[in-house]
Amino acid sequence: MGPPAAAEALRKALSIGGDRGVHVSDPALHGSDAHATSLVLARAIERIGYDIVVCGMASTDAGMGTVPAMLAERLGIPQVSLATRLSLDGDQVTIDRETQQATETLQATLPALVSVTDRTREARCPSFKGIMAAKKKPVETWSLADLGIDGQLAGLAHAYTKVLSATARPPRAGGEIATDDDGSGGSGGERLLTFLGAQKFILGRVLSMTSVLIVAEVTGATVPKSITELLTLARRLGEPVTVALGTGAAGSVDALARYGAARVCIVDDPLLDDYSVLPQTEAVAQVAATLRDSGGGLAAVLVPATPEGKELAARLAVRLDGGLITDATDVEPGGAAGGEPGSVVTTQSVFAGSYSVKATVTRRTPVIAVKANAVAPEPAPVTPEVEKPQITFSDQASAARVTARAERAARAGRRDRRRVRWPRSRRVRGVRARRAPRRPARRGRRSLAGGGRRGLVPAQQPGGPDRQDRISAALRGDRHIRGYPAPGRHADLEGDRRG
Numbered sequence: 407m408g409p410p411a412a413a414e415a416l417r418k419a420l421s422i423g424g425d426r427g428v429h430v431s432d433p434a435l436h437g438s439d440a441h442a443t444s445l446v447l448a449r450a451i452e453r454i455g456y457d458i459v460v461c462g463m464a465s466t467d468a469g470m471g472t473v474p475a476m477l478a479e480r481l482g483i484p485q486v487s488l489a490t491r492l493s494l495d496g497d498q499v500t501i502d503r504e505t506q507q508a509t510e511t512l513q514a515t516l517p518a519l520v521s522v523t524d525r526t527r528e529a530r531c532p533s534f535k536g537i538m539a540a541k542k543k544p545v546e547t548w549s550l551a552d553l554g555i556d557g558q559l560a561g562l563a564h565a566y567t568k569v570l571s572a573t574a575r576p577p578r579a580g581g582e583i584a585t586d587d588d589g590s591g592g593s594g595g596e597r598l599l600t601f602l603g604a605q606k607f608i609l610g611r612v613l614s615m616t617s618v619l620i621v622a623e624v625t626g627a628t629v630p631k632s633i634t635e636l637l638t639l640a641r642r643l644g645e646p647v648t649v650a651l652g653t654g655a656a657g658s659v660d661a662l663a664r665y666g667a668a669r670v671c672i673v674d675d676p677l678l679d680d681y682s683v684l685p686q687t688e689a690v691a692q693v694a695a696t697l698r699d700s701g702g703g704l705a706a707v708l709v710p711a712t713p714e715g716k717e718l719a720a721r722l723a724v725r726l727d728g729g730l731i732t733d734a735t736d737v738e739p740g741g742a743a744g745g746e747p748g749s750v751v752t753t754q755s756v757f758a759g760s761y762s763v764k765a766t767v768t769r770r771t772p773v774i775a776v777k778a779n780a781v782a783p784e785p786a787p788v789t790p791e792v793e794k795p796q797i798t799f800s801d802q803a804s805a806a807r808v809t810a811r812a813e814r815a816a817r818a819g820r821r822d823r824r825r826v827r828w829p830r831s832r833r834v835r836g837v838r839a840r841r842a843p844r845r846p847a848r849r850g851r852r853s854l855a856g857g858g859r860r861g862l863v864p865a866q867q868p869g870g871p872d873r874q875d876r877i878s879a880a881l882r883g884d885r886h887i888r889g890y891p892a893p894g895r896h897a898d899l900e901g902d903r904r905g
Contacts, residue, residue: 407435407446413545420540421532427545428454434550437562440730441723444476446560449553451481458499459519463488470732471713474521475683475720484684484806486512487521488713500809506712508813512682514806566729570744570751570764616644616705617669617697621690621718622662626654629661632710634783636776637665639737641786643705643750647671649693651678651686659792666786672794677803683714685803687721692797694726694771704771706750708737711775719775729767732775740766750774 407430408415416427430450435442451459459481461474478485489501497516502509503523514520532540550557558564618640622633633648640646647669648662655672662670673689690707698704707722709715711733723730731752740749745766752774754763766772 417540418532420543421536422530429547431547432550434557434561438560439565440473440476441566442560444473444480447477448480449555457516461521463523472716472720474519475717476724478519479721479724483517483519484514485519486514486806487717489520489522490525508811510808511810513809566769567731567765568768570766572761572763575760575762616703617647618643618705619694619697619707620646620648621709622648623651624655624658625652627657627661629658632778634665635781636708637667638781638784640708641666643739649690653679663790664785664787666788667790668788669791673797677799680808682806683717685799686718688799688803689797691722691725693795698771706772706774709775711777716775719773723773726771728771728773729769730773731765734774734776735780
């Protein structure tokens, strides 16, 4: 899917092993967001036919990484994501992947969708023979009409999100001193409260009492810091309702209530123990639908902006038919942040942090993935209402499962680290002195006594990488700098932006 210029990229894919190409191009696609992108790709894949769908990690313009999950949701198939190794055995696909907590092995039954990372295999380079052969391979061009899609369902006019403003980050300024005019402390205290409220250090008045759903994956009494941050942000928008997922969810009620969770919905089905995004999606979607259809309504769904959280948010956005915003650094009520009353306005940091973007969701329920450290957690103890909703899981919920998990060892603290001291006579600051073999001194040429010379060579650290490994690691660590969106565009930047 792309403009006419994308045909060149399609030919390159054919030159490195592809057999057939399909190019979906239509003027109505210009400015499409992730919702429209996943819809068009799903219709094209269904028309082609498939056993397994392989996607990349993220696009180079937005870096959202949500289209694979949205595509799997539209196709109604299981998904295993961020694969570093991929293998097929009959109707089973097995992958290895690395998460923030563990290294996992996942298995899914075909048909399924797999997303891979840049470390799955070494990239192929097109050969001259492949380039010539690609010119003879078939490439079809389809329009939206060929896929049976109404042009009004795609493009910028149908985007689920909208950018309100994009401003450069102001230079760092000096501090502000709150002075007291009459010495009573009243005027100085008011100025201090105003400053703290403007900087989001303290919460202001809640503008609505609609529900705000927070998704928390917990294993016991300990609640991750990212969830306490979401509860702090949710209190700006309405009444925090937390859906606690996992067999140990019941033990987290007190910790969630300490940060303002007025209602806690416990879903402790054993199916959630072996991580798969599909059963989590079905559980959260049923709770969200109940809140949305209630009298108070649902203001937003907040999830942590982790790779797993983004997958869940992407599937929820399709299932709830709501707008999706990822990597938000702040969440505010629309009426107090320049948006429509009753809406939710988010802040995103783009273009290597030099621009700040304010965006809002224009359709249905917002699903927002919030980055860590967006706000300082602020306790607000309440007496929660605890309930255990009846969740119905489909047969597809168990199609992808975790077959092995190796927890990562905790990083050693500063006090636990041991400094390795090399003998001073042999190593000094990572450099080793080596004496060249003795040679007889030549006449008429100055040399060291005895004909010997000293040279300095880098010391090879035990088990350390060589030069080629360091170059590969540097290339893998390269990251594309995201461009900032223009006002009026959609927040996820998916699709062609050159027009």
